Amino acid sequence: MYPLDDKLLAAVHALPKIELHRHLEGSLRLSTLVEIAREHGMEYDEASLRPFVQMMPEETRNAQHFLAKFLTLRQFYRSLDIIARVTREAVEDAALDNVQYMELRFTPKALCNFTQLPLHVAVELVCDTANEAALAYGIQVRYIISMNRNESVELGELALKAALQNTHRGVVGLDLAGDEANFSALPFRALFQKAKAEGLFITIHAGEWAGANSVWDAVGNLRADRVGHGIHVLEDPAMVNVLVEREIALEVCPTSNYLSGIVDHLEEHPLIELTRQQVLTTINTDDPSICNVTLSEEIARAIQYMSLTLEEVKSYTLRAARTAFLPRAEREALVRHFQGLLATV
Ligand SMILES: [Zn+2]
Numbered sequence: 001m002y003p004l005d006d007k008l009l010a011a012v013h014a015l016p017k018i019e020l021h022r023h024l025e026g027s028l029r030l031s032t033l034v035e036i037a038r039e040h041g042m043e044y045d046e047a048s049l050r051p052f053v054q055m056m057p058e059e060t061r062n063a064q065h066f067l068a069k070f071l072t073l074r075q076f077y078r079s080l081d082i083i084a085r086v087t088r089e090a091v092e093d094a095a096l097d098n099v100q101y102m103e104l105r106f107t108p109k110a111l112c113n114f115t116q117l118p119l120h121v122a123v124e125l126v127c128d129t130a131n132e133a134a135l136a137y138g139i140q141v142r143y144i145i146s147m148n149r150n151e152s153v154e155l156g157e158l159a160l161k162a163a164l165q166n167t168h169r170g171v172v173g174l175d176l177a178g179d180e181a182n183f184s185a186l187p188f189r190a191l192f193q194k195a196k197a198e199g200l201f202i203t204i205h206a207g208e209w210a211g212a213n214s215v216w217d218a219v220g221n222l223r224a225d226r227v228g229h230g231i232h233v234l235e236d237p238a239m240v241n242v243l244v245e246r247e248i249a250l251e252v253c254p255t256s257n258y259l260s261g262i263v264d265h266l267e268e269h270p271l272i273e274l275t276r277q278q279v280l281t282t283i284n285t286d287d288p289s290i291c292n293v294t295l296s297e298e299i300a301r302a303i304q305y306m307s308l309t310l311e312e313v314k315s316y317t318l319r320a321a322r323t324a325f326l327p328r329a330e331r332e333a334l335v336r337h338f339q340g341l342l343a344t345v
Contacts, residue, residue, distance in 0.1 A: 001057050002266055004300050011310060012303070013296040016100045016341045018320035019284055021203075021228055021251035023146070023177075024106035024126065025073055026287025027090040030054070036076050054292050061261035063181070063209055069290045074110045080125060083111050087129040095137035097294045100341075101334060103325060104130060105144035105175050108162050109155060120162035127169035140334075142325060143171045144203060148178030149185055156191050164198055172325040173201040175228065176218075181209045185217045192222045201225045201325035203251065208262065212236035219248055226251055226323055231262070231270050233279070240277055249280035249323035254302060255293045256286035266305045282320040283313075314342045 030046050033053060037044045050056070052072045059065055077083055094102050106126060108119040115122070127143055134141040145163035147156040163171045174195040176185055185204060192202055204218035208229035215233045218224040219242060230250040233239050243250070254269045263269050275281045285291060285298050293301075299316075302308040308316075321335040 002301050002305055004297060004304060008303060008310075009296060009300045012300045012313065013098055015098065015296075015299075015313060015317070015345055016338060017098055017295050017299070018282070018317055018324070018338070019094060019099050019102045019295050020226070020249075020282050020320055020324065021253060021284035021286055022090075022094070022102060022104055023287050024087065024090055024104055025070060025110050026290045027093065027104075028053070028073055028076065028086050028289050029089055029093070030289065032086060032089060033073075033076060036078070036082055040078065054290055055259040061259050063260050066256075066260040066290065067179075069287075073289070074113065077111045078114045080115060080117070083115070083122065083125055084129045087126050088133045091130050091133035091139060091141060092137055093288070094141075094295075095134075095139040097296050099139060099295055100338075101140045101321070101324065103142045103144055103173065105146045105173075107146040107148065107177070108159055109147075109151070118162075119158050120165045123162045123166045123171065124169065127166055127171065131170060141170065142173075143169070144173035144175045144201075144325070145171060146175040146177045147188070149176050149183040149188065150179040153187050153191060156188055160191055160195055163195070163200060167199070171200075173203055173225075175203050175205070176222070177205045177228070179209075180205060180214055185214070185222055189221055196223055203228055203325075206230060207232040208257070209260075212239040215239055216242070219243070219246065224248065225325070229253060229257065230279075231257060231274065234270050234273060234277075240274075240279060243280075244278045247280060247323075249282055249319065250274060251284050252281050253284045253286035253298075254306070255291045255298055259291055266301060269306055271302060272306055272308065280319055280323060281316065282323065283316050317342065 108122045111122040147159045202224045203226040204224040205228035206218035207215040211232045212235045226249045228251045252271050258266050321338045
């Protein structure tokens with residue numbers, strides 16, 4: 001699927017990068033999953049396990065198949081050790097890809113189904129483990145707590161509480177994910193109001209599997225600071241203007257959109273058009289393991305198949321720094337840091 005030029009990939013790999021939209025539950029190594037399965041008496045190898053956790057080239061690309069991988073991946077969080085291991089490896093994998101600042105999001109409930117941990121303890125475990133790994137690998141990591149719109153608001157409240165209890169560990173934001181086509185974001189409005197009042201940044205998955213109206217719910221009603229995906233906003237020029245005027249960034253994930261059937265061909269992906277219309281766009285992987293993609297590969301594909309240039313990639317990275325969920329002074333320091341790094345490559 002969309003093979004890459006080796007030299008181009010090496011050039012992108014050498015760039016310091018920022019990832020704003022990556023799900024921990026979509027960032028598990030296949031080799032680790034095989035080991036975990038074997039420890040639980042299931043004899044898989046990478047080839048036989050792969051179709052259950054990764055979109056395959058011959059597979060019908062749609063939301064149902066894509067989300068089914070998540071359901072399988074959530075079966076793997078069987079113990080505290082496993083949660084710690086996959087967290088550590090997710091940070092390590094990002095660092096090895098030369099990602100130097102990452103906002104990692106996760107759904108605490110997904111980590112607690114088997115372990116029965118209270119949500120705030122799961123958040124504590126992920127943050128402590130990732131912070132330790134971040135220090136070891138020289139990458140800066142912050143955390144966004146996700147909840148699903150197809151689950152209850154009461155569960156969302158518990159997730160928010162767990163987020164607020166862990167801001168000192170690096171939790172900076174709250175996210176709404178899940179089935180956008182069939183579930184409104186509006187029942188979560190009060191909860192996101194509270195999150196904002198408490199100082200958390202807000203990002204909402206919207207305009208991915210639903211249209212521009214869904215982006216309005218995210219920005220107008222839930223006061224999102226950034227929008228996950230948001231690519232269907234192009235259907236409504238007035239909504240595009242809202243994003244531009246309010247400087248709401250989109251966390252765009254092209255390979256994920258291709259694999260979940262939102263675009264038929266990567267060449268037709270609206271990333272470049274959104275940027276041309278002055279929307280603050282950033283490039284992200286969403287789920288590296290489900291999509292079998294690194295951030296370097298994601299960016300290299302945008303260059304090879306979507307007419308982005310290597311020089312333009314730097315402006316995408318600086319936009320990501322400017323829209324990072326950090327307090328103003330830290331955000332400005334991050335921008336300056338990346339300006340310095342990018343000036344030398
Ligand atoms: Zn996502």
